[in-house]
Amino acid sequence: MYNLGKSKSKSKSDWFAKLDQINDATRSNYFSVLPEEAELQHFFNEAFVINNPKGRVGGDGYWFFNQGSEAYLALFSCVGEGHLASMMIRIYMEALKKMVDGYSIDFPGSILQFLHREVMARFKSKNNILLNTNADVGIVKVDLESKQMEFAGANMNLLKVQRSGITIIEGEPQQVGETSEQLTSYPSNTVEYENGTCFYLVSPGVNKLIGGPDFKKLDIDLLASFFRENRPKAMGEQKQLTEGYLKDWIGSNTQNDDVLIIGFKL
Amino acid sequence: MDNRKEEFESTCNLFINSISNYFKHLTEIDSDMKVPYLKESQGLILKDFTGMIGISGGRKGFVYISANKDMFADLINMFIGIEDPADEDILDMAGEISNVVAGNVRANLGANFMISVPTVFKGMPEELEIPEDVLVYVIPISWKGHEAFVVIGLD
Numbered sequence: 001m002y003n004l005g006k007s008k009s010k011s012k013s014d015w016f017a018k019l020d021q022i023n024d025a026t027r028s029n030y031f032s033v034l035p036e037e038a039e040l041q042h043f044f045n046e047a048f049v050i051n052n053p054k055g056r057v058g059g060d061g062y063w064f065f066n067q068g069s070e071a072y073l074a075l076f077s078c079v080g081e082g083h084l085a086s087m088m089i090r091i092y093m094e095a096l097k098k099m100v101d102g103y104s105i106d107f108p109g110s111i112l113q114f115l116h117r118e119v120m121a122r123f124k125s126k127n128n129i130l131l132n133t134n135a136d137v138g139i140v141k142v143d144l145e146s147k148q149m150e151f152a153g154a155n156m157n158l159l160k161v162q163r164s165g166i167t168i169i170e171g172e173p174q175q176v177g178e179t180s181e182q183l184t185s186y187p188s189n190t191v192e193y194e195n196g197t198c199f200y201l202v203s204p205g206v207n208k209l210i211g212g213p214d215f216k217k218l219d220i221d222l223l224a225s226f227f228r229e230n231r232p233k234a235m236g237e238q239k240q241l242t243e244g245y246l247k248d249w250i251g252s253n254t255q256n257d258d259v260l261i262i263g264f265k266l
Numbered sequence: 267m268d269n270r271k272e273e274f275e276s277t278c279n280l281f282i283n284s285i286s287n288y289f290k291h292l293t294e295i296d297s298d299m300k301v302p303y304l305k306e307s308q309g310l311i312l313k314d315f316t317g318m319i320g321i322s323g324g325r326k327g328f329v330y331i332s333a334n335k336d337m338f339a340d341l342i343n344m345f346i347g348i349e350d351p352a353d354e355d356i357l358d359m360a361g362e363i364s365n366v367v368a369g370n371v372r373a374n375l376g377a378n379f380m381i382s383v384p385t386v387f388k389g390m391p392e393e394l395e396i397p398e399d400v401l402v403y404v405i406p407i408s409w410k411g412h413e414a415f416v417v418i419g420l421d
Contacts, residue, residue: 019382023391026361026386083361084362087342087348123347130292131345
């Protein structure tokens with residue numbers, strides 16, 4: 001039990017400003033569980049993360065695991081938003097770590113399949129669960145030494161942008177983690193690339209951002225064209241430009257979903 | 267003055283109904299509301315985990331829901347199936363319940379009643395102060411043997 005002492009705030013407006021200054025523990029927890037952008041930059045040399053939850057916490061997350069010349073990078077977007085979705089972030093982080101670091105499952109498609117089973121098994125016997133357990137996930141495995149790359153997606157695609165154009169590497173249309181009996185397989189796609197190729201994983205909330213000249217949802221093809229225009233630029237600069245692009249797109253409208261974009265250049 | 271008092275009481279009743287409905291409908295276990303009381307801001311009680319929401323618009327103030335770990339842990343177990351939740355989960359649950367309860371009140375009071383996103387904390391942050399010039403209404407609650415407080419401060 002804690003007793004509040006005599007207040008020093010004489011006015012309510014003063015108090016409101018002070019409420020905002022109190023560190024919201026859930027926000028700190030949300031960001032602290034996610035890898036640092038610097039970890040990705042250390043491995044890929046050039047990478048960025050834009051993570052703007054709609055509220056103080058979000059249902060979008062990412063996971064990164066590096067061993068020697070190999071790395072796994074997953075972006076996942078849990079259904080729902082706010083604090084319950086944020087709890088699911090930690091469950092997905094743990095499950096991904098268990099699949100790759102614990103069970104040494106090394107194909108992105110197999111990781112998604114096992115992730116699906118892991119989440120399904122965890123929640124299947126629970127009744128009256130109030131949160132959504134499913135998520136869109138995209139996972140890439142990169143080996144910088146052999147220059148091999150694989151991608152698998154569960155309702156998520158990978159954008160590949162190079163001099164010759166934009167390629168959308170499609171994932172399966174099925175999310176992971178639904179507590180149904182349906183068996184799902186997620187094939188791993190081999191991804192060829194040349195030096196200077198940029199890749200982007202984009203959470204589904206980006207596509208829901210309303211704005212632009214015609215007050216429409218942000219089309220992913222439009223965003224991909226923007227990425228292509230800026231492909232020669234360094235990823236740090238691309239990050240700034242992308243943040244500006246999203247801000248301009250939203251304009252005075254309210255951000256209506258969590259936004260997470262990860263870009264890296266190989 | 268009487269009108270203001272009536273308005274204050276009716277707003278408090280909306281919070282009482284909202285928290286009561288939360289437990290009744292989402293947990294299917296009724297909560298027991300103890301006799302609410304008015305209190306000065308000095309000496310207000312916080313339990314271990316608190317979700318606090320600022321209120322603006324026609325009325326200015328705050329509402330917070332404060333309880334110990336056990337109550338939030340029971341809710342997490344019930345809603346999410348985590349049997350031994352970490353403090354991070356407890357804090358998220360405190361944020362969730364504050365948000366839902368205040369959001370339901372907002373839905374009843376309309377656009378002139380604005381709520382902030384919850385600020386969630388463990389213990390008592392040094393920066394936390396309650397303005398002196400607000401009426402503070404404390405609603406003690408018991409749910410599954412756990413004690414919690416819903417505290418409403420409105421000008």
